[in-house]
Amino acid sequence: MALTIDITPPPPNTQSxxxxxxxxxxxxxxxxxxxxxxxxxxxxxxxxxxxxxxxxEFISSAGLRLFALTRKRLNERxxxxxxxxxxxxxxxxxxxxASLPGMRVFSDLQEMDxxxxxxxxxxxxxxxKNQIIDNS
Numbered sequence: 001m002a003l004t005i006d007i008t009p010p011p012p013n014t015q016s017x018x019x020x021x022x023x024x025x026x027x028x029x030x031x032x033x034x035x036x037x038x039x040x041x042x043x044x045x046x047x048x049x050x051x052x053x054x055x056x057e058f059i060s061s062a063g064l065r066l067f068a069l070t071r072k073r074l075n076e077r078x079x080x081x082x083x084x085x086x087x088x089x090x091x092x093x094x095x096x097x098a099s100l101p102g103m104r105v106f107s108d109l110q111e112m113d114x115x116x117x118x119x120x121x122x123x124x125x126x127x128x129k130n131q132i133i134d135n136s
Contacts, residue, residue: 001058003030005037010046017048017082023055026063028113035066042070047079054085058120059093060113089120 004023010016018041026034041049049070071081086094093116 001025003033004055005034007037007041009041009044010048017050018046019050019052021052021055023057025058026056026066027058027060028062031060031062031066034063035069038066038070042073045077047074047077048082049074049079050082050084052084053087053090056087056090058117059090060116064093064097088126089123092119092123 002024003026006021006023008019008021010018020034020038020041022034024030051067067081067083074081083094096116096119
């Protein structure tokens with residue numbers, strides 16, 4: 001699945017945040033595209049980035065790495081990264097990562113990606129079932 005990236009940079013000479021809207025799949029194939037577009041923000045003096053994930057359907061470790069890189073670079077200059085509008089399956093990935101600080105659980109990135117993909121698919125399946133029940 002493709003990744004659509006829409007970046008709204010902050011106005012010049014302001015302390016406003018840059019907003020990065022993502023749609024589709026942020027994985028090994030699409031992460032380089034996002035990394036290239038984030039360079040402009042990371043090389044500027046932008047101190048805050050908001051990732052709007054309302055339309056992000058899937059994330060792998062490659063996407064998580066980019067979020068961590070962005071956070072690190074902004075932290076170095078006293079900035080921060082925020083995330084809004086997380087889909088349930090993306091929220092689940094964030095919960096998993098938050099519950100495992102400093103622990104090496106996976107033997108390699110492929111194993112981690114397979115685990116994250118399975119968890120996201122489970123959450124999407126539950127969401128679809130709940131929608132069917134709610135519409136009944």
